[in-house]
Amino acid sequence: MAVLVVNAGSSTLKLRLVDDADTAEGADVDPWDGGDPTAALEALCRDVGSIDACGHRFVHGGADLTAPTVVDNAVRDRIAALAPRAPLHQARSLAALDAARRALPDVDHVACFDTAFPSTLTPAARTYALPEPWRRRWDLRRFGFHGISHRWAARRAGDLAAAGGDKRRVVTCHLGAGASLCAVLNGRSVDTTMGFTLLEGLVMATRSGSVDPGLVLWLLTDAHLDAAKILEGLEHHSGLAGLAGGIGDMRDVLAARAARDPAAALAFDVYVHRLAAGVAAMAAALGGLDVLAFTGGVGEHAPEVRAAAAARLGFLGVAVDPDANAATSADGDITGRDARTRTVVVSAREDLEVAGETRELLAAIKASEARP
Ligand SMILES: Nc1ncnc2c1ncn2[C@@H]1O[C@H](COP(=O)(O)OP(=O)(O)O)[C@@H](O)[C@H]1O
Ligand SMILES: CC(=O)OP(=O)(O)O
Ligand SMILES: [Mg+2]
Incomplete structure (x- = not known):
């Protein structure tokens, strides 16, 4: 499965096509001002072979979106509602998602979240010592970010240090x-x-x-x-x-x-x-x-x-x-x-991590649909 990975960071837009052997090709828009990425996406779609799915990095998934999720309009709205919590990032990622859904309307788009990996923080690490009514009303706690990169780095670091x-x-x-x-x-x-x-x-x-x-x-x-x-x-x-x-x-x-x-x-x-x-x-x-x-x-x-x-x-x-x-x-x-x-x-490979999560989710959905 060839997965196009869209990673909108605070300073760059990274587009990568990742195949099953984790070979990646693509381009960076660097520095990216957050403007319409349609031209960059269309150029990439022209240059590469067929694209089977699209994986998107989002920095914030909030309390509920802690696993990779196929994007429909309702999921898009939930992601958009979190924009004020990550003002540098979420709006840019949404602009890239919208452009990619327009350019590739026939493939599944999967959102992967930086907040997913740190969703397992211990209660002591994730809790702010703030008034209980505030914490309850607004879910004030430590979410953590860069989780896609941290997960990749931790796994690769374990391999490199195995000896x-x-x-x-x-x-x-x-x-x-x-x-x-x-x-x-x-x-x-x-x-x-x-x-x-x-x-x-x-x-x-x-x-x-x-x-x-x-x-x-x-x-x-x-x-x-x-x-x-x-x-x-x-x-x-x-x-x-x-x-x-x-x-x-x-x-x-x-x-x-x-x-x-x-x-x-x-x-x-x-x-x-x-x-x-x-x-x-x-x-x-x-x-x-x-x-x-x-x-x-x-x-x-x-x-x-x-x-x-x-x-x-x-x-x-x-x-x-x-x-x-x-x-x-x-x-x-x-x-x-x-x-x-x-x-x-460790080289940061958010592209391979997002491609892997996208492939895994879509394979699981396909397997569950095939079951009688
Ligand atoms: N050779 C280098 N020496 C020191 N810093 C570097 C070098 N190359 C890149 N950087 C730093 O890396 C940062 C970008 O890192 P990157 O992980 O690609 O960014 P992003 O957070 O946008 O994904 C830049 O701010 C730059 O300062
Ligand atoms: C979470 C975050 O700060 O992302 P980036 O480093 O890509 O700006
Ligand atoms: Mg980054």
Whole structure:
């Protein structure tokens, strides 16, 4: 079955046609402004052979959509209702879904959710210490995101580290434009750094990550910024961009830091400080750490970030081999000689994960229809 995978991220639109042997071909729209993707889709449909199904990445499935789901108009409406919870993403993914349904009206479209994998967080990890009526009324809790990438990375990390003995306790670091960590115990997600929205946790390209909620209220009541301004600042002008003079791309931050730019040096240090602290928190949730996995654009391509984080995590048995670390930008083991914990790099393959989920769901539906 040839599955077209549509992955609308905060900065890119990734289109991939994946066949049964997991060979993928396709294109990225990079950077994508969220405009009509019909032309890109039509060009891909022209260039590739037949398409049997279409799989879509959505960041938010809410409380109910925790498994891959065939999209009809009712499912589309449920996904659309979650848009305010993921303002950078959900509307863009819906635009891509609508364009794909128009371009490919005769195939099944399957929605796969970033929130599915972290739907198994422990009660202690998913619960905010907020008033009970609020939590009940609005289902205020940690959902977690990037689950499609974390699930793939945890599985691949287990394979890569297989020779290294125990691999039950894995921390996956998805470091892209958005960034989050996931604590994975025996293949199940038990803790993560993103929460009710995609703003919580690590420092990201343009998102703040965690800040004091009192600070946000102070901006509203004492500094007289309105909610839209605050959201704009936290989503688009914070993170690396807020610290390094508007630069949200880690490549630029690394270059400016190498040229001794003090703002870029601070941006890097804040990024790594939060990353190392987050990994330690995930390890605490797991009762220890067997495998540390880096994935996403920064995780795969910034050995400086991996080395600096690993240097802070020696107390957990983490160490990276400098040569292997410098040379690795695809699936590979970069564990140092005296390490007790294995460290690996995994290429983010949301495309293969979504294609697999799509194939599996459609095969199960076909099998159940064939049953008398
Ligand atoms: N060679 C590199 N060195 C450092 N960072 C990189 C490199 N290549 C890409 N990146 C970073 O990866 C990020 C994009 O990661 P990716 O996972 O593709 O993004 P998205 O979150 O949009 O899916 C960019 O913000 C960029 O800073
Ligand atoms: C969940 C999220 O932040 O996604 P991305 O990294 O693709 O922006
Ligand atoms: Mg991404």
